[in-house]
Amino acid sequence: xxxxxxxxxxxxxxxxxxxxxxxxxxxxxxxxxxxxxxxxxxxxxxxxxxxxxxxxxxxxxxxxxxxxxxxxxxxxxxxxxxxxxxxxxxxxxxxxxxxxxxxxxxxxxxxxxxxxxxxxxxxxxxxxxxxxxxxxxxxxxxxxxxxxxxxxxxxxxxxxxxxxxxxxxxxxxxxxxxxxxxxxxxxxxxxxxxxxxxxxxxxxxxxxxxxxxxxxxxxxxxxxxxxxxxxxxxxxxxxxxxxxxxxxxxxxxxxxxxxxxxxxxxxxxxxxxxxxxxxxxxxxxxxxxxxxxxxxxxxxxxxxxxxxxxxxxxxxxxxxxxxxxxxxxxxxxxxxxxxxxxxxxxxxxxxxxxxxxxxxxxxxxxxxxxxxxxxxxxxxxxxxxxxxxxxxxxxxxxxxxxxxxxxxxxxxxxxxxxxxxxxxxxxxxxxxxxxxxxxxxxxxxxxxxxxxxxxxxxxxxxxxxxxxxxxx
Numbered sequence: 001x002x003x004x005x006x007x008x009x010x011x012x013x014x015x016x017x018x019x020x021x022x023x024x025x026x027x028x029x030x031x032x033x034x035x036x037x038x039x040x041x042x043x044x045x046x047x048x049x050x051x052x053x054x055x056x057x058x059x060x061x062x063x064x065x066x067x068x069x070x071x072x073x074x075x076x077x078x079x080x081x082x083x084x085x086x087x088x089x090x091x092x093x094x095x096x097x098x099x100x101x102x103x104x105x106x107x108x109x110x111x112x113x114x115x116x117x118x119x120x121x122x123x124x125x126x127x128x129x130x131x132x133x134x135x136x137x138x139x140x141x142x143x144x145x146x147x148x149x150x151x152x153x154x155x156x157x158x159x160x161x162x163x164x165x166x167x168x169x170x171x172x173x174x175x176x177x178x179x180x181x182x183x184x185x186x187x188x189x190x191x192x193x194x195x196x197x198x199x200x201x202x203x204x205x206x207x208x209x210x211x212x213x214x215x216x217x218x219x220x221x222x223x224x225x226x227x228x229x230x231x232x233x234x235x236x237x238x239x240x241x242x243x244x245x246x247x248x249x250x251x252x253x254x255x256x257x258x259x260x261x262x263x264x265x266x267x268x269x270x271x272x273x274x275x276x277x278x279x280x281x282x283x284x285x286x287x288x289x290x291x292x293x294x295x296x297x298x299x300x301x302x303x304x305x306x307x308x309x310x311x312x313x314x315x316x317x318x319x320x321x322x323x324x325x326x327x328x329x330x331x332x333x334x335x336x337x338x339x340x341x342x343x344x345x346x347x348x349x350x351x352x353x354x355x356x357x358x359x360x361x362x363x364x365x366x367x368x369x370x371x372x373x374x375x376x377x378x379x380x381x382x383x384x385x386x387x388x389x390x391x392x393x394x395x396x397x398x399x400x401x402x403x404x405x406x407x408x409x410x411x412x413x414x415x416x417x418x419x420x421x422x423x424x425x426x427x428x429x430x431x432x433x434x435x436x437x438x439x440x441x442x443x444x445x446x447x448x449x450x451x452x453x454x455x456x457x458x459x460x461x462x463x464x465x466x467x468x469x470x471x472x
Contacts, residue, residue, distance in 0.1 A: 069134040076130060077123040084122040089115060114167060117160035124149045124156070143208070151202045158198035162191050179250040185239040185287075188270040192232065231288075235271045238288040248273065248290065253298040259285045261295075306389040306413035307422045313433060314405035315371070316443040322367040327441070331373055336380040344368055344376075374440040375408065378433060382412050387425045389413040405445030 092115055128149035131142050169187045172178055204211040226233070242248055252265045254275060263277035272284045301307055323331065328345070332338050345368070352365045379396045382388050392413040399407035410433075414425045437444060 066134060066136050073127065073130045073134060077126040080126045081119075081123040084119045085116070089119055114160055114163045117156055117163060120156045121153050124152050128153075147206050147208060151205045154198060154201050154205060158194055161194060165191060165194075180246065181243055182250060182268050184268060185236070185243075185270040189232075189236055231271065231286075234288045235286070238291045239268075239270060241291055242268075242287070248297060249299070253302075254295050255298070256285060256289075256293065256295040258293060259283060259289065261285055302417050304392075305417065306392045306415060307417045309410060309412050309414060309426050309429070311426070311430065312399065312407035312409040313430070313437075314407055314445045315437075316445040317401060317406045319441060319443040320369060320371045320406070321441060323370055323373065323441075327370075328368060331440075334377060336384060337373065337377055340376045340380065341368070341373070370440045370442055371406075371408075374437070374442060377436075377440075378408075378410065381432075382410070382429070385429070387414055387416065387428075389415040404447075 128146045131137065131145045165187045169184055172183055200211055200214050204214055248254065248265055248268065250265050250268055253263065254265060255262045256275075261275040261277065261283040263275050263283070265273060266276045266282075267274040268287070271287060273287050273290065275283045275285060277283055328341060332341055348366045348368065355364055375396050375398075379394070382394055382396070383390065388394065389412070394412040397409050397411070399409050401407075410429070414422050416422060416425065434444065
């Protein structure tokens with residue numbers, strides 16, 4: 001009985017929507033298969049009486065049929081949307097969770113709205129197909145409604161494809177080599193092309209013209225399009241060049257002073273590259289500037305496993321002198337200098353013996369200097385350090401003297417590229433060398449401060465007072 005009554009109710013709804021097509025002014029009789037049942041006959045009778053009364057009431061108002069049919073069509077579209085999103089969409093979600101797409105792929109698909117976007121097509125299809133069933137609707141209105149629904153379907157599918165591209169990009173970024181060759185710029189370019197194609201297709205649907213007619217007019221607009229999309233084209237060329245030459249990756253440390261960038265690359269898009277500076281600020285660099293301007297990429301330093309130390313000690317040239325025998329003997333106490341001093345003394349002795357045999361004055365003899373000994377000590381100290389990369393360049397050299405003293409440059413590489421560890425190693429090396437300079441009779445040259453001048457003046461005053469007291 002319930003099934004039969006439900007079927008009868010469905011037939012009533014269908015009749016209300018298509019009542020104009022019946023072509024009768026009386027009431028419809030609902031015949032249900034197997035309707036010999038007395039309850040069904042009574043139900044048909046009650047429906048007939050109700051319809052007769054409703055027909056008599058609405059006879060002076062023929063537009064009411066059109067309004068009711070429109071309302072029924074909208075309700076049908078709403079019901080189709082509800083069924084699609086509440087039933088079918090949840091079923092698809094369960095299938096994704098139980099299939100090979102379970103996990104992040106399925107989650108991304110639902111969060112990005114790929115499938116929910118496509119679900120919006122169903123009510124548009126219902127409206128497009130059902131608008132012709134509404135009675136007394138002009139053909140122009142039917143055409144407009146269908147064109148609008150078709151344009152909406154095209155837009156919905158395009159948005160779903162754009163979300164699908166984002167999903168593909170996120171899935172690709174989980175690959176280990178995704179940072180080396182990102183595809184985000186290409187995805188953005190495809191989305192731009194998709195947007196242009198969608199716009200042309202929607203306009204052609206709305207005006208009911210072929211897309212080829214619109215595309216034929218683009219030839220004359222090509223110059224304008226090139227001007228409008230000039231930055232996009234240049235950015236695309238720059239992006240292809242950067243990716244093909246592997247110039248920049250996400251995670252690289254780059255320096256570009258002219259753009260105020262000094263930090264790690266966190267994002268590479270079609271038009272810009274985002275750099276997080278060391279002060280945690282974000283700098284957006286137009287990607288085409290990486291081709292037209294120069295920049296420094298520190299990736300090679302990380303990949304080589306060594307970070308360069310290039311710093312100088314500025315020595316007071318007045319403190320440079322020869323070492324006497326007692327000082328040479330004291331220098332032998334440094335274990336890393338014994339072999340050097342022995343070899344140096346032997347070499348100088350042979351040289352000086354050759355000079356003396358020629359009757360040359362002793363002033364021409366060669367002797368060991370404190371600066372040369374200190375330079376040898378620094379080199380041997382670095383060679384013995386476990387924190388210095390021994391397979392890379394290592395040297396200690398003198399640079400051109402300046403008004404700030406004699407630069408003694410240390411050029412080597414640490415075997416740890418981490419910033420904190422690198423600074424710690426570098427500081428330990430120079431702390432040790434600065435503290436050791438007095439043992440070699442050397443002084444660091446530095447500009448005099450007010451405190452130093454006052455201390456010097458006080459010392460001179462004390463010396464002057466002492467001399468004056470002795471004179472009296």
